[in-house]
Amino acid sequence: MTQPFRFEVSATCGAARTGVISTPRGQIRTPAFMPVGTAGTVKAMMPESVRATGADILLGNTYHLMLRPGAERVARLGGLHRFMNWDRPILTDSGGFQVMSLSSLRKLTEEGVTFRSHFDGSKHKLTPERSMEIQRLLGSDIVMCFDECPALPATEDAVARSMRLSMRWAQRSRDAFGDRPGHALFGIMQGGVSPDLREESAQALQAIGFDGYAIGGLAVGEGQEAMFGVLDYAPGFLPQDKPRYLMGVGKPDDIVGAVERGVDMMDCVLPSRSGRTGQGWTRRGSVNLRNARHAEDPRPLDESCTCPACRNYSRAYLHHVVRTGEIIGSMLLTWHNLHYFQDLMQGLRDAIAAGTLPQFVAAFHAQRAEGDIEPL
Numbered sequence: 001m002t003q004p005f006r007f008e009v010s011a012t013c014g015a016a017r018t019g020v021i022s023t024p025r026g027q028i029r030t031p032a033f034m035p036v037g038t039a040g041t042v043k044a045m046m047p048e049s050v051r052a053t054g055a056d057i058l059l060g061n062t063y064h065l066m067l068r069p070g071a072e073r074v075a076r077l078g079g080l081h082r083f084m085n086w087d088r089p090i091l092t093d094s095g096g097f098q099v100m101s102l103s104s105l106r107k108l109t110e111e112g113v114t115f116r117s118h119f120d121g122s123k124h125k126l127t128p129e130r131s132m133e134i135q136r137l138l139g140s141d142i143v144m145c146f147d148e149c150p151a152l153p154a155t156e157d158a159v160a161r162s163m164r165l166s167m168r169w170a171q172r173s174r175d176a177f178g179d180r181p182g183h184a185l186f187g188i189m190q191g192g193v194s195p196d197l198r199e200e201s202a203q204a205l206q207a208i209g210f211d212g213y214a215i216g217g218l219a220v221g222e223g224q225e226a227m228f229g230v231l232d233y234a235p236g237f238l239p240q241d242k243p244r245y246l247m248g249v250g251k252p253d254d255i256v257g258a259v260e261r262g263v264d265m266m267d268c269v270l271p272s273r274s275g276r277t278g279q280g281w282t283r284r285g286s287v288n289l290r291n292a293r294h295a296e297d298p299r300p301l302d303e304s305c306t307c308p309a310c311r312n313y314s315r316a317y318l319h320h321v322v323r324t325g326e327i328i329g330s331m332l333l334t335w336h337n338l339h340y341f342q343d344l345m346q347g348l349r350d351a352i353a354a355g356t357l358p359q360f361v362a363a364f365h366a367q368r369a370e371g372d373i374e375p376l
Contacts, residue, residue, distance in 0.1 A: 002182035005142075005211050007243045007264075013357040015235065015262040018349045021243055023141050024182040025081070025089045028056040030243065031259045031352075033345045034091060034267040035338055039064045040074075040084040043272045044330040045338070047086045053307070053335065054342030057089040057142075059267045062134050063098035067117050067124070071137040079139030091142035091267075094131045094173075094188075097149045097216075097248070108148065110165070128172035140183070144214065145173035147188045152222045159192035159217075166190045167204040174208050184211035186245060192217055193226050195233055202237035213238045214245040215263070219254070228257050235262035252281060252344055256364055259348050260357065271341050275334030278322040280309075282340060283367045289333065294319035299373075307339035308332065 002024055009019040021028040035042045035050055038061045042050050050058065060080055065071060074083050081087055099106060099113050106115045112127030131146035147166040150158060170187050177185045187205035191197030205213060215234050218227045227249075235244050245265035246258050255266055274281060278290040282302040287294075289301075297315040305311075309318065309332035321329035351360035 005184040011353045013352045013355050016259050016352050016357050018352040023089045025141055028089055029349060030264040031345055031348055032056060032265050033341050034059045036267055036269045044275060044334040049335060053338040057091060058086055060090050060092045062092050062095035062131060065138060066134050067119055071134040075137040081139055089141040092135045092138055092140040094144040094146040095126055096147045099126060100149050128169045129176040132173055132176040142184045142186060144186050145170045145188055147216060149217055152192060152220050156194055160197055163190040163197050163201050167201060170205060171208050186210055186212040186214050188214040188216040190217045193222060193230055198234050199237050212243040212245060214247050216247050219248040219250055231258055231261040256361055271337035272334045275337045276330045280333050281337050284370055284372050285368045287372050289318045289322045301336060307336045309336040
């Protein structure tokens with residue numbers, strides 16, 4: 001018998017909580033940060049290296065994989081886990097955000113969205129039913145319902161229309177998903193920065209019934225203060241016994257603030273994208289390895305970090321390979337960034353379990369206020 005999808009909270013500290021999501025492919029410790037494997041790979045990383053950083057789950061991208069190499073092809077080759085050599089849980093987004101942010105000639109109707117690929121201009125149609133089919137073909141462990149994500153700022157009327165369309169699509173996603181033991185379907189709360197619309201959306205989703213609930217429509221241009229304002233109340237509209245996923249977040253201080261407010265799962269391309277542009281994230285903030293001040297610095301990027309980049313290489317070397325465009329620069333910095341993000345999540349989990357989250361958060365902000373260590 002297939003093990004059911006299950007979420008258990010083991011400790012709380014204020015609004016924050018820590019626990020475990022159990023799936024047939026393994027457990028996910030929460031709060032969890034999910035590295036993004038957009039096209040079936042976390043860029044510049046081997047799957048086993050991603051796992052070594054502490055990641056329990058990856059995120060795959062429905063929009064990108066449906067266009068290249070195609071969901072049907074992935075299915076013929078054994079599914080996304082086998083295709084990318086990752087045997088642990090995978091969450092796939094629905095494609096709605098990428099259709100909004102990447103595609104051209106986008107036409108929205110009640111049925112779905114037609115658009116042209118940003119790769120080659122080919123025409124495609126994505127509906128709740130097709131999104132569920134694609135994610136089934138990929139073999140996703142956690143499937144996201146198809147939604148419409150308007151960019152902010154937008155008028156409240158526009159946000160309300162979009163949210164209610166997303167709720168109708170959520171019901172269609174639920175119907176199309178069907179009964180799939182061992183697999184989970186998450187609904188996505190929308191509503192912009194309006195408490196009334198967020199509550200209406202949450203109630204609509206709970207009436208349908210999902211295995212988990214995402215807080216969507218944030219980190220799309222509204223700023224951290226507005227995002228935290230929504231997170232001060234939005235998680236409270238969602239069931240206590242289901243995981244809460246904040247989509248597309250974020251920077252370390254975004255993550256810490258979200259966890260404080262009751263979020264269990266997050267994802268962002270930031271660690272890997274930063275790694276490819278010479279930026280390292282540390283407990284003292286971000287470091288630009290392209291800067292000349294690192295050229296003769298023999299110290300590690302972060303003396304407290306145990307990742308391969310910090311154990312085995314100096315800032316001077318990282319500066320050199322970044323400035324010369326060597327591939328190893330992207331590899332080492334991406335590994336370091338993912339390691340740092342996972343260390344941050346472990347620290348948050350430990351602090352919640354010990355009841356010391358306020359002290360952990362205070363120390364986190366104090367270290368960042370100190371800034372990067374001075375060069376020799």
